[in-house]
Amino acid sequence: MTSTDRKARRNKIIEVLNKARSMELQAIHQYMNQHYNLDDRDYGELAAQVKLIAIDEMRHAEMFAERIKELGGEPATEPAGPVAKGQEVATVFPFDAELEEETVEVYNEFLLICRENGDSISVKLLETIIEEEQAHFNYFDNVADHIGTLGSAFLARIAGTPADTGTQATGFVARQGGG
Numbered sequence: 001m002t003s004t005d006r007k008a009r010r011n012k013i014i015e016v017l018n019k020a021r022s023m024e025l026q027a028i029h030q031y032m033n034q035h036y037n038l039d040d041r042d043y044g045e046l047a048a049q050v051k052l053i054a055i056d057e058m059r060h061a062e063m064f065a066e067r068i069k070e071l072g073g074e075p076a077t078e079p080a081g082p083v084a085k086g087q088e089v090a091t092v093f094p095f096d097a098e099l100e101e102e103t104v105e106v107y108n109e110f111l112l113i114c115r116e117n118g119d120s121i122s123v124k125l126l127e128t129i130i131e132e133e134q135a136h137f138n139y140f141d142n143v144a145d146h147i148g149t150l151g152s153a154f155l156a157r158i159a160g161t162p163a164d165t166g167t168q169a170t171g172f173v174a175r176q177g178g179g
Contacts, residue, residue: 009117014073016110017064017122019080020129023103024061026079028054030099033083034092043089043155044163046143050096051165053136060129067125089155093144100137104130 031054038047065075087095107130114122146154 010071012117013114013119013122014068014071016113017068018073018076020107020110021061021064021068022076022078022080023106024057024064025076026081026083027057027099028061029079029083031057031096033085034087034096037087038089038092039163041089042160043158045158045161047163048165049139053139056132056136060132063125063129067122090147093140093147097137097140097144100133100140103133104137107133
């Protein structure tokens with residue numbers, strides 16, 4: 001294989017990983033917006049879970065960026081699409097389940113492209129992230145089912161619950177001895 005062929009293969013991989021990174025950036029913005037709105041509406045338990053999922057998506061975006069840099073590319077910085085704002089609680093979870101289901105499908109296609117282009121490291125990365133996206137889908141789908149079946153009784157049970165997600169992750173300032 002020539003260096004030109006290797007470069008073309010690497011560029012295909014970088015392209016799909018950047019598309020995945022853009023999808024993660026969109027998910028981060030979407031889920032954080034929903035987290036703030038759910039918390040504002042006093043659905044703390046739901047807000048806390050959506051916040052934790054957004055943090056998972058942040059981790060995924062960084063994992064993709066690190067792999068893109070290893071391959072010699074420049075990580076995408078723009079989200080794949082706009083954020084849906086002002087959603088009613090009953091529409092948030094079916095919406096998110098659909099996003100996650102689509103993400104799993106697309107990432108499986110990206111995995112095949114990485115495999116076809118001989119990049120087993122990116123294949124493993126996508127396999128790991130697909131598993132986590134499937135867990136997100138399962139959560140969103142379950143909550144959507146509960147809301148669909150139980151409606152306001154389910155939401156009433158959650159109203160007034162705390163949005164606390166536990167101890168705060170150590171950030172830059174805290175690690176430096178400040179804040």
